[in-house]
Amino acid sequence: MFDVIVAGGGPAGLAVASALSGRGHSVAVLERTSYERPRPGETLDAETFPLLQALGAWGSLAAFVDNQVPHRAVRAAWGTDELEDKPSILHPLGEGRHVQRARFDETLATWAESAGVLVRKNAGRCVVTRRGEAFHVTAARGNDLESPYFVDASGRGAPASAKLRGRRWLGFDREVAIVAVAEPRGDPGFDLLLEASQQGWWYSVPQPDGTLIAALVTDGDLLLTGDRKALAATFVEALSKTIHTAARCEGLANHCPIRVVRADSGLLLPDAGVGWCAIGDAAMSTDPLAGNGVARALRSAIDAAARIDAHLRGTAPPDATPLLRSFADYLDRRASYYELETRWPDSPFWARRRPGAWRQIPINLPPTAMLRRDGKPSREALAPVEALVPPRVIASTLVEVRAATPAHAILSRLREAAPIGDRRLLVALQMLVGAGALAVV
Secondary structure: OOOEEEEOOOHHHHHHHHHHHHOOOOEEEEOOOOOOOOOOOOEEOOOHHHHHHHHOOHHHHHHHHHOOEEEOEEEEEOOOOOOEEEEHHHOOOOOEEEOOHHHHHHHHHHHHHHOOOEEEOOOOOEEEEEEOOEEEEEEOOOOOEEEOEEEEOOOOOOHHHOOOOOOEEEEOOOEEEEEEEEOOOOOOOOEEEEEEEOOEEEEEEEOOOOOEEEEEEEEHHHHOOOOHHHHHHHHHHHHHOOOHHHHHOOOOOOOOOEEEEEOOOEEEEOOEEOOEEEOHHHOEEOOHHHOOHHHHHHHHHHHHHHHHHHHHHOOOOOOOOOHHHHHHHHHHHHHHHHOOOOOOOOOHHHHOOOOOOHHHOOOOOOOOOEEEEOOOOOHHHHHHHHOOOOHHHHHHHHHHOOOOEEHHHHHHHHHHHOOOOHHHHHHHHHHHHHOOOEEEO
């Protein structure tokens, strides 16, 4: 039996395992793959490196990082067709790196093993159940393990802890990244290129092998139709409607291999319990536009390690930042960036991310007003409501309100499903009336 079992061998899982091993605890990490598949999150911003130093990992990773592609600037066509440059030299910590992400994670795993962590690769999907005071972790490949403490670092949706009672994943949108690898005809340079389009937004980053990763970030229900071949053709067609990304990816064929990866924002409720916690994207995932996924994962792991160590030693753990408050702050920051792009007011993708001045909207819906579902509103009509409340919560609410129901009762249901602030929920409820989804009876 180990002191701690971690599901997920990404930066968050490996960092928390190594930090706990350094405090004298026995730790096992179960990694689903053998790091053979490409992974998203190819850009490390400059704040990643001090965090690696704080963990003691920098000495083992410095040579790898130095051989990756310098991240010298962000070039963005956002809110305009013109590119705006933000050189990395303006960042107080300097430039970052564009990395082969799977190789980065594998190198981090090798360092974790040297720090005393058992890293079991190719374990397949892991499922954890509670048996008395211990957690039983079943891996698709390999022997089962038990420990008194479990850490879910399995990524968006926290799939490893899905069978733990009382926890649920609150997904806030349907965002995905559709990713392809291009072989540019010219020098791709060192820049991270962002370009907004009607369907979503594009990013492209160079890789150490000379290839270029290009991705369209959009909502799954807007573009994921048909088979893989059709998706590739749709991807190339959408690419052709860009300006700067199309020029950078000239020659990308519609038979290129396409990967679709989750990119949705969400959080686990709750993100911790007696003897367990979630970290990194398994606790809270954010839009890839933030560009700080690895740094955020490392910070999450460092903070969690201190709390887990205190728990295992029987002392009072330090307080954690309330996740709901952090998520609400994140939603406000995300909206501030998406509201800079106003060129496609009728695009569902953009409308779903621009809540407007919802804090200033007067609340004029009486608590006793009787509401009932009224027809099936269009995707475009519901898009602004989705900027405030997750689409699944909207859909379940509309199903439940087939009979006349008081507004205060509907609000109570919304609060239980998505505890993200009463004003946000009230404004969304009023907008559902205005969109014709609910009628006052």
